[in-house]
Amino acid sequence: MQSTRLLAGLGLALCLGCALVPAASAHGHEPDDRRHRDSHAQQRPPADFGPLRQSIHAHRHDIGRGPAVPAHVRIVKGKPLPAGWGSRLSARQLQHLPQYRGYEWRRAGSSLLLIDSRSGVVHEALLGVLD
Known part of the structure; x- marks a missing residue:
């Protein structure tokens, strides 16, 4: 009888513990780098990259060129x-660029x-933006 109560208590504790794990990650207990990256990510890229092109060109020395493409x-x-x-x-280079969920920048x-x-x-x- 006592072992049945013990097993029931352990089972209940296990169920409650499993229910708390997803709730912890939903309340912002993710790794710092992911939370920081996602907090600055916008939903969708813009239709017009013209204003962004000007901003990138202004920071082109901080971003730097990539390997030449044959x-x-x-x-x-x-x-x-x-x-x-x-x-x-x-x-360091990405801090000059907007972030969009599901997308990444490459040079x-x-x-x-x-x-x-x-x-x-x-x-x-964005062709030639780093010239």
């Missing part, structure tokens, strides 16, 4: 980024690319 490699908006091209940016020569992080498709190519 003439045979074509980066096309709406197509996947060719494998091996488009270097990732450091946190290719003097261009900045906004890539869909799930599919690898080029959402926007």
Whole structure:
């Protein structure tokens, strides 16, 4: 009888403990880097990148150019980024760029690319913005 109560009590404690784990992450107990990144992420990229292009050009020395892209490699908006091209940016470089959920910035020569992080498709190519 006493062992049955003990098992029931342990089962109840286990169930309550499992119910608290998702609630903890929902209240902002995620790793600091993810919470910081997501708090600054906007929902969708803008339709017009003109004003952003000017801001990026003003910070081009802080962002820096990426490895040059050979003439045979074509980066096309709406197509996947060719494998091996488009270097990732450091946190210091990313502080000059807006963040969008589900997208990441890459450099290719003097261009900045906004890539869909799930599919690898080029959402926007800001060609020559780092010149």
